[in-house]
Amino acid sequence: MKIQQYHRATSLEDAYNVLMANPKNHILGGALWLKQLDREIETAIDLQDLKLDEISQSETHFRIGSMTTLYRLESAEALNEWCDQLVRSAMQHIMGVSFRHSATLGGSIMGRYAFSDLIGVFLVLEAELEFHKTGKMSLEAFLHERKMPNDILVAIYIPKQKGKSFFKKVSNTRLDFAILNFAFFKTDDQLRIAIGSRPSIAMLAKETMAFINASGWNDDTKPQALELFMNEVSFGNNQRGSAEYRKQLAKVYFMRGVEEVMKGDC
Amino acid sequence: MKVVKHEIPSIDGKGIMMGHKAYTDDFAERNSLIVKVLRSPHAFAKIKKINADHARKLPGVALVLTHHDVPRKPFTRAGQGYPEPSPHDKFVLDEYVRYVGDEVAAVAAVDEKTADEALKLIEVEYKVLEPVLDFEKALNHESVIHPEEDIHEMFPIGFKPKINQAAAYHMEVKNVEESLKTCEVVIEETFYTQAQAHAMMEPHTVNARLDVQNRLIIYSSTQTPFHVRRIISQALDVPMSRIRVIKPRVGGGFGGKQALHGEMLVSLVTLRTHKPAKLVYTRKEVFESSYTRHPMRIKVKIGADKTGKLRAIDCHILSDTGAYGEHALTVFMVAGSKVLPMYNKVDAVRFHGEVVYTNKTSAGAYRGYGAIQGNFAVESAIDMLAHKLNIDPIELRKMNMIAENETSPIFAIMGEGTEGTAMNMDTCKLDYCVERGKALIGWHEKYPRQDVGNHKIRSVGMAIAMQGSGIPYIDMGAATIKLNDDGFYNLTVGATDIGQGSDTILAQIAAEALMTTVDKVIVYSSDTDLTPFDTGAYASSTTYISGNAVYKAALKMIELLKKAAAKALKVDAETIQFDGKAFSSEASESTISLIDLSNRLYYNEDQEQLTATGSYFGTKSPPPFMAGFIEIEIDKETAEIEILNYVSVVDCGTPINPKLAQGQVEGGIVQGLGMAHFEEVKYSKKGQLISNDWLTYKIPTSLDIKKLTTEFAESYEESGPYGAKSVGEIGIDTPPAALGNAIFNALGVRMTELPMTPEKIFQKLQKK
Amino acid sequence: MIVKLTLNHQEKRFDVDASETLLETLRNHDVMSVKKGCDASSCGTCTVLVDGKPMLSCSLLTVRLQNKHIITVDGIHDEVEKISTYFGLEGADQCGFCNPGMALSIYALKQMLSNPSSEDIKTFLVGNLCRCSGYQAQFKAIKRYLGDPL
Ligand SMILES: Cc1cc2nc3c(=O)[nH]c(=O)nc-3n(C[C@H](O)[C@H](O)[C@H](O)COP(=O)(O)OP(=O)(O)OC[C@H]3O[C@@H](n4cnc5c(N)ncnc54)[C@H](O)[C@@H]3O)c2cc1C
Ligand code: FES
């Protein structure tokens, strides 16, 4: 990471103007990922004075500033209570504590990392993103955007829904990227399933979700649900695992995950 | 014993944790030139043209070195006994580059930025050659990795570079083929072990400067300072007397620093520019351009009769030494010589094979040094045999394994690239280790498996291992003890503390012998100007070899002290009694304390400096033994494994410092488990190293192992200092086989390839 | 660019360029207790405390640290002395290269978690790699330190 200039933004508008001034200007999150890249940065824009590292809540939503660190996310009691510790479980599988004190929510979303353990979690929690200029957009829509918005992520919104969660990261060691990861969330009437690091980026298994939400989860529907799931989700090879092995993991943890969140239900 | 076998805290641990300067880079001159290396992007290429003019003209660049600017004299980077059993096949810089990451050129500049820029300005035109990447196809490959005429072996090791063979070896006791024919059961299997990265925390680091006598002073993070001095002198044609190598604290080595990495280039820069210079390998360079463990293909045949008595073992190994032949033959031989003697009752045994060059990162010394590879194959095959015979694998081992006072013909046949040394097992508590480990793991209740529900199976597996204690007639260590006024001592040793705690345990040995405490023995180690010679920290030699040297020096010191005391008390030296603090004699009423005596010696009367030097070389290499037992929980559906417990029961003779010895064993176990389970050096199809950082090369973390249980057998090796053998390597040997055996016991599939990842286990299950 | 910060309770001014990491700044100014194991946020040897929080100095840009309080082992002398005493007693010292970073994480752990379980301790320290020890002796030492009545 080579940086020519450092700019400490005084307002979002100020940051945005600098960002627009040159395609080689970049926003700094925790800069951990930026550091991995051998990228030449003309002006690095620091948002630390803009109070974007706060988690607040309204009647209906949590609002999490984009500069919130992963450590803050895992320690946010109210948030984790609402989501049945789903956020915390995922965070605790990302590197160590010192790392999570630097890594930010914004950098984690804007990177759209295929290996991300966090994107699936926010998908099943139905997160919505707020950009400075572009305005609001669901995380799911954002993942489907072909061109990344050249904008500043300000915050994300998580609707308050009580539910049961399941998180699983399969990896070779605790500090490795996932071979496959799973985030399940079940509210009163909705089951949502995300699977990531396939090795492509996390996705919601929408058809499967719709099927289970409509037909329920019982011995009759299970085989069909599994089949739907395996058809709907695609798997590939990378150095951490083959498509074949990922398929096996997917089958196994699909069943285990749904069982877990459906316990005492249906 | 008052000091030995006591848990003395490491003498420098506190200072290090509290942040004092300790490691090589901490001592670099502030204004050092920064040395950076241009590395090959190709697995195999010839440099057609190299133009460094632009780089040389860049302001701030002090020197650029290409193969045109350096002496051409083949050497080996391996720090081993001299003449080395490794071929002299390396040049400081060469017109050929033989792996991705090989050195093309070096620059020295005022700062890192300028050095980086200068690297970009060097223009290189390569003729890209067809690389040899599959070691099973290396022999007689149409690409010859070392076509140069001026390379050579130092003595016959089977060096045939024209067919890509770095070394070869064959030995046989009786007739294996014949013997196998008479066996009622024969197991035949091929095993593969992978390249493993040392991944020590401190990267390879070196810095150099000239002193007021214009001598070259090198600080190096090395396991072998004396070899570094010799090799630099030979390759750069600088008299040895003009070089001083200082080894500060070393942040881990594991064999990876038993070689020169960067010392040549930094020395040249300082010699040419007369300026201090430094080089710290980036983590990528550590992975890409230092060393790995030798990958091997091991074909094993084991024959036995119906009762389980072993008759014959045949072992053929193909070993991959990568681009250069460091430790090629010796690592290969240890795969036999530190494994096969465990089953000493066979009628016939054969060990043979080749070590080949490939266009990959050079393989070199790595803790275990071949033994871990051989152990995986043989100890897996023994379990296969047990299964076939329907005998408990522990019982099968007990019937066949070596015992105290026994020997094996292999000791005499196989040595360090040459003939070996016959020896009896004066200490071998393997039987105890096995029994005790069996009890600690709960073998009786747990073997082979229990279904614990929830898709999980728990199982156990085990393996036994042996290593050595230095190389007989080759490894040597020396120690000097100096008495100071006020009655404390300096202990200077060539022995190289690389984090294994040798400074501490050598101080303990000296303190025990001198009947004093560790704080009265001030250790200084590994400085080629100031300390006596030592071959270095490798081959599990330090405790046994250097420890014996310290012990001898201490006894000599006591003799000198007694003589001086006799003079002071005006009696015959024979009559003097010394208890570590004071001298007395039945022939005299008076006594004199050590403090008074030393003050007398330096200030008052009969003034004399007392120093005593002891040296030692082994005439045998008493093996430490161990039994390793693993308990795992494995998911039947995904093959994910949790390691619940690893029990090690070790016979290392007397553990000089039980806690530090335990640390050696446990550190070895965890490194071995990493190799067994997931660590793997990976290349692309073109020979690019993929696993070149800690994102892609994974080592065990605090969460990956639940529990380690480590005990020592009561054992006293007469030839060792206070009964000690070695303990530095033995821990790493058993995990691959023990884990493989536990996987078999759980799921009935035999893993023959390391690492045994869940995915590979799953694939085997599919085929079952 | 001039950055004013507090290093081990002392005000400092560093003249740095925009790409410089805190690890570089510290080592350039003779704070040798912070180690560069990877320079890529993967090993924990460069751990420091920033406003009390453990962070990886190899990935912190010094220019961002205006007015922050940086602590290395040199700044919590008494606590590190204690930690190192237990390390010594448990034989947890090997090469030591991971130790200053580990000590800072352990200190932070003590501040941040009350009554941690073994699993909590391991999880907290998972980012501090050690290639030598196998971790077990370190955990025994850490437990003793955490139980230390002060
Ligand atoms: C060694 C390592 C291991 C990792 N392991 C895992 C893992 O196992 N699982 C996992 O899920 N993740 C992992 N990650 C990813 C990590 O969790 C973070 O997601 C990542 O580091 C990005 O966060 P950051 O704050 O460092 O972002 P930065 O590096 O600062 O930024 C990343 C990108 O996002 C842009 N950006 C940042 N903030 C904003 C904003 N507010 N608006 C617009 N653009 C913005 C930046 O310009 C940059 O392009 C790992 C990362 C590293 C470096
Ligand atoms: S040097 Fe910072 S994490 Fe490795």
Ligand code: FES
């Ligand atoms: S003691 Fe060597 S890395 Fe931890």
